[in-house]
Amino acid sequence: MNHTTQVAIVGAGPSGLLLGQLLAKAGIDNIIVEQRDPDYILGRIRAGVLESVCVEALEQAGCAERLHAEGLIHHGIELAFGGASHRINFEELIGKHVVVYGQTEVTRDLMAARESIGATTVYEADQVSLHDIDSASPKVRFVKDGQTHEIAAAFVAGCDGFHGVSRKTVADRIQTFERVYPFGWLGILADVPPVTEELIYANSERGFALSSMRSKTRVRCYIQCSLDDKVEDWSDQRFWDEYRRRLPEAAAAATITGPSIEKSIAPLRSFVTEPMRFGNLFLAGDAAHIVPPTGAKGLNLAASDVLYLARGIAQFFVERSSEGIDGYSQRALSRIWKAERFSWWMTSLLHRFPEQTDFDRAIQRAELDYLVGSTAARTSLAENYVGLPMAS
Ligand code: FAS
Ligand code: PHB
Numbered sequence: 001m002n003h004t005t006q007v008a009i010v011g012a013g014p015s016g017l018l019l020g021q022l023l024a025k026a027g028i029d030n031i032i033v034e035q036r037d038p039d040y041i042l043g044r045i046r047a048g049v050l051e052s053v054c055v056e057a058l059e060q061a062g063c064a065e066r067l068h069a070e071g072l073i074h075h076g077i078e079l080a081f082g083g084a085s086h087r088i089n090f091e092e093l094i095g096k097h098v099v100v101y102g103q104t105e106v107t108r109d110l111m112a113a114r115e116s117i118g119a120t121t122v123y124e125a126d127q128v129s130l131h132d133i134d135s136a137s138p139k140v141r142f143v144k145d146g147q148t149h150e151i152a153a154a155f156v157a158g159c160d161g162f163h164g165v166s167r168k169t170v171a172d173r174i175q176t177f178e179r180v181y182p183f184g185w186l187g188i189l190a191d192v193p194p195v196t197e198e199l200i201y202a203n204s205e206r207g208f209a210l211s212s213m214r215s216k217t218r219v220r221c222y223i224q225c226s227l228d229d230k231v232e233d234w235s236d237q238r239f240w241d242e243y244r245r246r247l248p249e250a251a252a253a254a255t256i257t258g259p260s261i262e263k264s265i266a267p268l269r270s271f272v273t274e275p276m277r278f279g280n281l282f283l284a285g286d287a288a289h290i291v292p293p294t295g296a297k298g299l300n301l302a303a304s305d306v307l308y309l310a311r312g313i314a315q316f317f318v319e320r321s322s323e324g325i326d327g328y329s330q331r332a333l334s335r336i337w338k339a340e341r342f343s344w345w346m347t348s349l350l351h352r353f354p355e356q357t358d359f360d361r362a363i364q365r366a367e368l369d370y371l372v373g374s375t376a377a378r379t380s381l382a383e384n385y386v387g388l389p390m391a392s
Contacts, residue, residue, distance in 0.1 A: 001147060001148075001149045001150075002149070002150050002151075002152065003031060003149065003150070003151045003152070004151070004152050004153070005029045005030055005031045005120075005151060005152075005153050006023075006028050006029045006030060006153060006154050006155070006317065007019075007023055007028060007029070007030040007031075007153055007154065007155045007156070007157060007313060008030070008031055008033065008138070008139075008140040008151045008153040008155070008156045008157070009030055009031065009032045009033070009156075009157045009159055010032075010033055010034075010128060010130070010140060010156065010157065010158050010159060010160045010164065010165065010166055011032070011033075011034060011158070011159035011160035011161060011164060011166075011285075011287070012032050012034035012036075012038075012041060012111075012121055012123065013041060013107065013159065013160075013161055013285065013286070013302075014103060014106055014107055014110065014285070014299055014302050014303070015157075015159035015161075015284045015285030015286070015287070015302040015305065015306055016032050016034070016157070016159035016160070016285075017032070017107065017110035017111060017114060018057060018058070018061055018110055018302075018303060018306045019157055019159060019284065019306045019309060019310055020032050020110075020114055020119055020121075021061035021062070021063060021110055021113055021114060022057070022060060022061050022306065022307070022310035022314075023310055023313060023314070024114075024117055024119055025060065025061065025062065026310070026313075026314040026317075026318065027318075028313060028314060028317055030119065031119075031120045031121075031122065031151055031153075032114075032119075032120070032121040032122065033122045033125045033128055033140055033142050033151070034121060034122065034123050034124075034125060035124070035125055035126070035128060035160075036123065036124065037123050037124050038111055038123060041107060042104055042107060042108060042111075043262075044104075045102075045103075045104060045187070045189055045220070045262045045264065046103040046104075046298070046299065047102070047103040047293070047296065047298055047299035047300075048100055048101075048102050048103070048212050048213070048214060048220055048296070049074075049098050049099075049100055049199070049212075049296035049300075050067070050071070050098060050099045050100075050101055050106070050299070050300065051098060051300040051303075051386055051387030052096060052097075052098075052386065052387060053300060053303060053304050053307070053387050053389075053390055054106075054299065054300045054303035054304075054387075055067065055071075055099055057303045057304075057306065057307050058106065058109070058110075058303075060307075061110070061113065062113060063106075063109045063110050063112075063113045064109075065109075066105065066109055067099065067101050067105070067106070067109065070101065070105070070215070071099040071100060071101035072099065072100040072101070072213070072215070072216070073097050073098075073099055073100075074090075074097060074098050074099070074100055074197075074198050074199065075089065075090055075091040075097045075198075076088050076089040076090050076091065076092075076198055076382075077090075077198055077199045077200070077201060077385065078196065078198055078199065078200040078201070079201050079202075079203075079350075079368070079371070079372060080200055080201070080202040080203070080204075080247065080248045080251070081202070081203040081204070081365070081368050082365065082368075083248065083249070084248065085200070085248045085250075085251070086372040087198075088372075088378050088381055088382055088385075089378075089382075090382045090385065090386050093375070093378055093379045093382040093383075094379060094382045094383050094386065096382075096383075096386040097386065098296075098385070098386055098387075100199075100212070100213060100214070101214075102214045102220075103299050105214075106299070122142065122144060122149075124144070125142040125143070125144050125149075126142060126143040126144070127141075127142060127143045128140065128141070128142045128160075128165050129141045129142070129165065129169075130156055130158075130165065130166060130169045130281060133156060133169065133170070133278055133279045133280055133281040134278070134279030134280070135279070135280070136154070136280070137152050137153070137154070138152075138153060138154075138155070138156045138279065138280045138281060139151060139152050139153070139156075140153070140156060153280075154280065154317075155280045155281075155282065155313060155325075156280060156281045156282070157281075157282050157284055157309060158281060158282065158283045158284065158287045158288075159284050159285055159287060159306075160287050161285065161286040161287055162271070162286045162287070162290055164287050166281065166283055166287050167273055167283060167287050167288070169281070170278045170281065173278055174273050174274065174275070175273075175274045176271065176272065176273055176274075177270075177271070177272045177274070178269060178270065178271045178272075179269065179270040179271075179344065180267070180268075180269045181267075181268035181269065181270075181292060181347060181351070182227065182353060182354050182355070183207075183208075183224050183225065183226060183227060183268065183351060183352075183353075183354075184224075184225050184226070184227055184229065184265045184266055184267050184268060185208075185210075185222045185223070185224060185225065185265065185266045185268065185293065186222065186223050186224075186225040186229060186231070186234055186239065186263070186264075186265050187220060187221065187222040187262075187263070187264055187265075187266065188220075188221055188222075188236070188239055188260040188262065188263045189214070189218065189219070189220055189260060189261050189262040189263075190218070190219050190221070190236075190257070190258045190259065190260050190261060191217060191218050191258060191261060192217075192218075192219055192256040192257065192258040193216060193217055193219070193256055194211065194212075194213040194216065194219050195211060195219075195247075195251050195254045195255045195256070196211065196251060196254075199211060199212050199213075200247065200248070200251060201294075201346075201350055202246050202247055202248065202350075203349070203350045203351070203352075203364070203368065204245070204246040204247075205352075206242070206245055206246050206352075207223065207224040207225075207246060207351065207352045208222075208223070208224035208246070208294075208350050208351045208352065209221070209222065209223045209224070209243055209246035209247055210222040210223075210294075211247065211251065211255075221239075221243055223239065223242055223243050223246060224351050224352065225265060227267065229265060230265070231263050231264060231265055234263065236257070236258075236259055236260050236263075239260070239263070240255070240257040243255070266293065268292040268293070268294075268347065269290050269292065270290065270291060270292060270340055270343065270344050271289055271290040272288070272289045272333070272336060272337065272340060273287075273288045273289065274329075274333060275329040275330075275333070276288045276305075276328065276329040276332055276333065277325070277328055277329045282309055282325070282328060284302065284305040284306055284309050284332075285301070285302030285305055285306070286298065286302065288305065288332075288336070289301060289336050289340070291339060291340055291343035291344075292343050292344070292346075292347040293343075294343055294346040294347040294350060294351075295339065295342045295343035295345075295346045295347075295384070295385065296385070297339040297342065297343050300339070300387055301335070301336055301339050304332070304335050304390055305332045305336075307390065308324075308328050308331050308332050308390070309325075309328055309332075311324050312324025312325040312326075312327070312328045313325060331391050334391060335388065335390060335391065338384070338388055339384075339388075342384040342385075348364075349364065349367055349368065349371075
């Protein structure tokens with residue numbers, strides 16, 4: 001069965017759904033093809049902190065109402081090391097803040113918005129493949145309920161994440177940059193109140209821990225774990241005991257524990273694909289780059305990619321100008337690399353590396369001491385954490 005649209009989007013995660021919504025707002029027809037079903041996508045527990053760029057993108061997409069009603073505004077974070085806790089006050093340093101609102105809720109809002117405008121999303125599509133991406137009519141083929149379908153479009157957006165088909169389609173035309181970290185993050189979700197108002201990033205002798213949240217009644221907590229660890233190795237009790245050993249004393253004592261409603265291990269890597277455009281195929285979000293979650297950048301980078309891409313495609317169709325799509329890869333990569341640097345730096349600063357020498361640990365401690373003692377250094381962390389401005 002053949003279909004025609006202006007933009008074919010592969011992937012219905014935050015990137016694909018946000019792009020679909022922004023294009024629809026600009027009057028540009030689009031179809032999303034997704035391999036999984038909505039419940040599976042909503043069940044993936046991921047990001048929790050939104051930069052203002054991401055909030056603005058959701059406002060432009062007309063999907064920010066619940067975010068503003070339920071999201072938690074955070075004016076800073078705590079850095080804990082050496083038995084003490086140090087606040088990085090974003091508001092005081094740079095007059096900005098972040099919003100804590102789970103990726104699951106962002107995705108839910110985007111799904112609801114897309115359904116309300118009646119835009120086409122094909123879920124549980126099999127054997128998705130991309131064709132003729134250098135031609136004026138690139139195509140996305142897939143099998144649904146045993147029938148083969150083909151979508152002809154002016155542009156294809158590869159929003160299908162790190163393991164998707166889009167980057168694989170151009171594997172022989174890309175340069176990749178990668179660093180894999182020698183540890184993972186074991187994360188749990190639990191319906192207990194957070195121990196503090198803001199997030200705590202802890203560098204302890206036993207390893208990294210992060211105290212985050214989804215609301216005032218639901219926490220998202222992480223500990224650095226070995227790459228050999230399996231989720232089944234970690235009972236809830238074992239997690240909470242280790243987690244509390246890594247927090248500052250007062251926070252550990254005040255921590256309320258409870259049964260996990262989700263528990264998973266995520267590997268950590270830095271990864272960038274260059275370029276991000278191949279003829280009329282554009283990569284966006286995790287399809288093009290991955291950051292270690294220490295800097296809370298993954299979802300936010302996906303949002304800025306999509307803002308650049310949506311603007312470029314709208315410029316093409318509405319103003320008949322290709323300046324935006326021609327400049328997409330360079331603009332997006334400029335912001336991506338700065339976020340990659342910050343995420344690598346936060347990861348290097350806060351984790352215990354297996355091969356670290358005493359000298360390495362002393363340098364890490366000196367970096368932390370300098371950071372919390374310098375207004376310039378704290379300002380640098382603050383402006384990167386809340387999100388650097390987008391290029392015009
Ligand atoms: P996604 O991977 O979210 O979505 C891609 C979509 O494409 C998926 O729905 C997938 O099913 C679909 N797809 C894949 N292959 C396909 C194919 N062949 N055909 C059709 N569809 C296909 N970021 C943070 O900021 N903070 C965090 O704490 C954090 N934790 C994370 C934990 C994990 C385990 C992972 C994997 C990522 C985490 N991230 C975090 C990053 C994450 O939030 C991503 O940045 C975000 O999901 C990016 O969204 P998308 O680009 O839409 O990719
Ligand atoms: C989360 O709440 O999932 C979260 C918050 C901040 C991070 C990483 C993850 O840096």
